[in-house]
Amino acid sequence: MAKKVNEVEIKQQIIQDIQRVNNNYLKDFPDGNIITRDFYRSHGKFKEKEIIKLFGSFSNIINEVFGKQEIDIISMKKKLHVVEEQNRNLLKENSELIKNSVLDESFLDLYKQSLAKNLDSKLNNKEIIVKDDKNRIALLQLSDWHIGEEVIPEAVNGVNAYNEEICIRRLDTVFNVFLAYCRKFSITKCHILVNGDMISGEIHTELIRNNWMNVTDQVFFTQKYLIKKLEYISEFFSRIDVDIIVGNHSRIMTNGKPYFKEAVSMNWEYVMGKNIQAYFELLTEKKLNNKIFVDVPESPFKIVNLNGTKILQTHGNILTGAGGGGFAGIPFYSICQSASKLYGVLHQIDIDSNTKFDLLICGHLHTSCSIPLFNGGTAFFGGCGIGTNEFSIHKMKSVAMKNQIMLILDKEGRIELKKDITFD
Numbered sequence: 001m002a003k004k005v006n007e008v009e010i011k012q013q014i015i016q017d018i019q020r021v022n023n024n025y026l027k028d029f030p031d032g033n034i035i036t037r038d039f040y041r042s043h044g045k046f047k048e049k050e051i052i053k054l055f056g057s058f059s060n061i062i063n064e065v066f067g068k069q070e071i072d073i074i075s076m077k078k079k080l081h082v083v084e085e086q087n088r089n090l091l092k093e094n095s096e097l098i099k100n101s102v103l104d105e106s107f108l109d110l111y112k113q114s115l116a117k118n119l120d121s122k123l124n125n126k127e128i129i130v131k132d133d134k135n136r137i138a139l140l141q142l143s144d145w146h147i148g149e150e151v152i153p154e155a156v157n158g159v160n161a162y163n164e165e166i167c168i169r170r171l172d173t174v175f176n177v178f179l180a181y182c183r184k185f186s187i188t189k190c191h192i193l194v195n196g197d198m199i200s201g202e203i204h205t206e207l208i209r210n211n212w213m214n215v216t217d218q219v220f221f222t223q224k225y226l227i228k229k230l231e232y233i234s235e236f237f238s239r240i241d242v243d244i245i246v247g248n249h250s251r252i253m254t255n256g257k258p259y260f261k262e263a264v265s266m267n268w269e270y271v272m273g274k275n276i277q278a279y280f281e282l283l284t285e286k287k288l289n290n291k292i293f294v295d296v297p298e299s300p301f302k303i304v305n306l307n308g309t310k311i312l313q314t315h316g317n318i319l320t321g322a323g324g325g326g327f328a329g330i331p332f333y334s335i336c337q338s339a340s341k342l343y344g345v346l347h348q349i350d351i352d353s354n355t356k357f358d359l360l361i362c363g364h365l366h367t368s369c370s371i372p373l374f375n376g377g378t379a380f381f382g383g384c385g386i387g388t389n390e391f392s393i394h395k396m397k398s399v400a401m402k403n404q405i406m407l408i409l410d411k412e413g414r415i416e417l418k419k420d421i422t423f424d
Contacts, residue, residue, distance in 0.1 A: 011054050017045050018065050034066055135411035137306050138190040140178045142198065142404060143315065143363025145171070145385030146249065148211040148218035149200035159399060160387040164212055168225070170385055173423040174404050175229055179236055181419065185408055188238040191306060192230070195363050195382075196247025196315030198222050199268060203249055219272045227279055234291045242294045243302055244273030247364070248317040264298055303357050309413030312357040316364025316381070361407075366392070366400035368420045380405055383420065 021043045022035040037058045041048065048058065055061040151162035182190060199218040202208045213221065234240055250269040264270055273296035283289035295302070301314035319338040358377045366384040373379050382405035392400045402424075408417040 007054060010050070014046050014051060014054065014061065015065050018061060022066075034062055132186050133410050134186070134188070135307065136185055136187045136189075136416070137409050138178070138182050138185070138187045139193060139306065139311075139361075139407040139409070140174070140190065140404070141193045141195050141361055141363065141380075141382045141406070142171075142174070143193075143195040143247070143382055143384070144197045144366055145222075146200040146389075147198060147222050147385075148213045148215070149207060149386060149389065150210055150212045151386065151389045155390050156388050156393055159393075160389070160402075162386050162389070164221075167385065170402070170423045171225065171229070174385075174421050175233060177421045178406055179233060181406065181408070181417070183236065185417075187408065190233075190237055190240055191304065192240060192242045193313055193361065194226065194242065194244040194269075194273070195313060195361070196245055196269065196317075197249045197363065197384075198247070199250050199272070201249040201251065201268060203251060203253060215268055219268050219275075223272045223275050227276060230280075230292050237291060240292045241304075242276075242292065243304065243313060244269065244276065244294065244296045245302060245313055245315055246270050246273075246300060247315040264300055270296060307409050307411055307413040309359060309409060309415075310357045311359045311361055314360075314362050316362035319362070320364065358413075361405070368401045368403050368405060370418070380407070380418070 018035065018040065021040050024043060025035045025039050037048075040058070051058060051061055055064065145167065146162075147167055149162065151160050153159075153161040178190075181187075199215065199222055200207055200211050201218070202211070202215045211218070230240060230242065246264050246267040246269040250267050250272075251263065252266045252268060273294070277294040277296050280289050280292045280294050283292075300318050301312055303310050303312050305311075360373060360377070360379040361382070362379075363382050363384065365381050366386075367381060368383040369381050371379050371381075383401035383403035385402070385404065386400070387402040388400045401420075403420040403422045406417075406419050406421055407415055410416050
């Protein structure tokens, strides 16, 4: 009797365990109906042989616990269809992955083969150290300072002011920045281009009325400043070459109109340049100067050779105006056309390498910019020292750019640095 009681208890325990495992089964498979034998084998407490001993088969206990199960053929077919569709998608995805993997591996193999063929020499990843170029040369252009002219802030909507004190402060800034860059690049030789309109002159009646000093004082003031500044910066250089080219504002007036014969010699900046030249030549004769060499061309332009690069220097007025593409060379490309004509004329007159130039540098436009030349070179335009005045706003409707241009050329004459030195 005790044995029968024990079997009843065990059967009850198996039934409870079947119900527990079935609840877990439905949590994992909410679309399922009744626990499967395989699921119970993995999750149940009782071994299958104990179940068969007491119930005859796993199906019997399922029927006893949940009632006789009828197979829903339609539902099973739907489930089977879904499983088969998922299986097809997985097979397709697996095939694509294998295909791509093969392509990737083939591509990598081809790439490795290509590297092996084309890179016969070892790569050199050493840091490149730029050696000091002892033959670098720096060029500084000074132009369009209009020394002597006063700009009243109220007359230009407060965008600028200009007088003797401001002029000196701006000039000092230009030279200080120029020196800083020259020392940074270890430059021992420089070229100073004094490129016209350094003085205001008296070519307009309003200038005669409004200049802070007359034209004679403008000449003495400017040459005194340049002499002192050149003597100062000579401490930092082994040689300084200075070219002084005349502008249009400094022409000596006769009947109020520009003229062409003696256009250079009849110019206050020509007189100023000759004074500066005579001063340093006298020092050279007395063996007090062996660094500063001044040239005052008899022409409104000069071609200078800096480390093999030939630069045409001119104030800029000969490239604009009548026959040069309109006032101020608008558009700028008309200046290039004028430069091309000048190049052609020089070439025809004297077919010589000395008449060819690679670059062009000038002022006159009071605007800093660079434009391509016909010969593949570049035309560099520097700004001005005076800044915006009444003529800029009232007549030209433009704000003049307060800056000056400097270039650094390496030993091959290539431009390493082009900088617009700005100031307030």
